[in-house]
Amino acid sequence: MTRDEALFEFLLRLGDNTLILGHRVSEWCGHAPVLEEDIALANTALDLIGQTQMWLGLAAEVEGKGRDADKLAFLRDAWDFRNLLLVEMPNGDFGQTLMRQFLFDAWHSVLLGRLMTSSDERVAAIAAKASKEVTYHLERSADTVVGLGDGTEESHARMQAALDYLWPYVGEMFRSDPVDAEMVAAGIAPDPASLREEFDGIVSRVLTEATLEIPASSFGHKGGKDGSFHTEHLGHLLSTMQWLQRAYPGCEW
Amino acid sequence: MTDAMVKPTEAEIWQWLDAVPDPEIPVISVVDLGIVRDVKWEGDTLVVFVTPTYSGCPATGIISMDIETALRDRGIKKLDIRVKIAPAWTTDWLSDKGRTEMEKFGIAPPSPAAGPERCPHCGGADLEKLSQFGSTPCKAQWRCKGCLEPFDYFKCI
CATH class of the missing domain: 3.30.300.130 (Fe-S cluster assembly (FSCA))
Incomplete structure (x- = not known):
């Protein structure tokens, strides 16, 4: 694997995380419990899709095979996606969506903070831009997790159930593989394991305030970021997201 | 030409x-x-x-x-x-002229205090945040407890 091949893989991971989560969150558009939340979810999705255009745009440039961000987003099949399993998990109820968002935002904010000092200027520039947006995402998802966790008996129970369901997907964020090792060697990105301490700090502070308990089991699902084993949910998501380009290749308006 | x-x-x-x-x-x-x-x-x-x-x-x-x-x-x-x-x-990077016009238009300009300084409608200072996000990605929704009007706040980033 050359350095550029590893960089391409790494950029796909970043772009696929924001693309798949952005799509998932956009599924709420018009369905959220109150208007303010509907708007907030749509805006979060919009930020994530905007970041996707930058990450996948750069991935396509690094690959140099004439593809662009749109082709990468709409013309790859499930096994070519490199997102974390966490982001492809179904929305569930509003609480589960916000718990997933919080766990992702906490990790995303730590990662982007480190990428701002990447040796690759293009990566550093996108991270600096995205980091400002993600600060707001984290503030909001953390507030909502606290509000619902430390809310009514019903909302508390649902948030604990969401945490229990999603926690096994957290470990994948911190696993390293040869792509990560190559990025570390090039000074482009940090070792994923090195993000854990800061992540744990944010998560335990917020979840304690939310009166929620982190599950004791450290069992973790994996296979998303290297594409070896996605869940059944990703294919269904892609069939909706990619339908238009599959049915009418090259369609534009 | x-x-x-x-x-x-x-x-x-x-x-x-x-x-x-x-x-x-x-x-x-x-x-x-x-x-x-x-x-x-x-x-x-x-x-x-x-x-x-x-x-x-x-x-x-x-x-x-x-x-x-x-x-x-x-x-x-x-x-x-x-x-x-x-x-x-x-x-x-928002100009002073831009900030002034924005406030006249009913949007509270960004403030380093992480929230609007005053209500753009009545100038009241007793304010509450309704949502971190508003009608566009750059805005949040706030409400003035004085005049009870909701308003957009241009977020500081």
Whole structure:
């Protein structure tokens, strides 16, 4: 694997995380419990899709095979996606969506903070831009997790159930593989394991305030970021997201 | 204008761009918003550098189109609008004129205190946040407890 091949893989991971989560969150558009939340979810999705255009745009440039961000987003099949399993998990109820968002935002904010000092200027520039947006995402998802966790008996129970369901997907964020090792060697990105301490700090502070308990089991699902084993949910998501380009290749308006 | 036109100066071009309204907040210009970062001639091509506010902001495409239309109307033939993402856009680039116009329009301008200073309708200071996000990615929703009116707050980033 050359350095550029590893960089391409790494950029796909970043772009696929924001693309798949952005799509998932956009599924709420018009369905959220109150208007303010509907708007907030749509805006979060919009930020994530905007970041996707930058990450996948750069991935396509690094690959140099004439593809662009749109082709990468709409013309790859499930096994070519490199997102974390966490982001492809179904929305569930509003609480589960916000718990997933919080766990992702906490990790995303730590990662982007480190990428701002990447040796690759293009990566550093996108991270600096995205980091400002993600600060707001984290503030909001953390507030909502606290509000619902430390809310009514019903909302508390649902948030604990969401945490229990999603926690096994957290470990994948911190696993390293040869792509990560190559990025570390090039000074482009940090070792994923090195993000854990800061992540744990944010998560335990917020979840304690939310009166929620982190599950004791450290069992973790994996296979998303290297594409070896996605869940059944990703294919269904892609069939909706990619339908238009599959049915009418090259369609534009 | 003929092909042998006299090249407008960069100062003139800035003036023209200051007449291009932001599509979402039409009382301020794209220059007030701080998204036009640089204007320069490269040979006979005019290059305009634009920095998006939020990475997913759907207005970015419209803004580039509006800039292009305005400059073509002034007779600029060779034009290159380049998106520049670093340094990232910040609300510090909003002009004083822009801040004043925005407030008159009913949007509280960004404040380092991480919330609006006063209600843009009645000037009241007893305010509450309704939502971290508003009608566009750059705004949050607040309400004045004095006049009870909700309003948009331009977030500080």
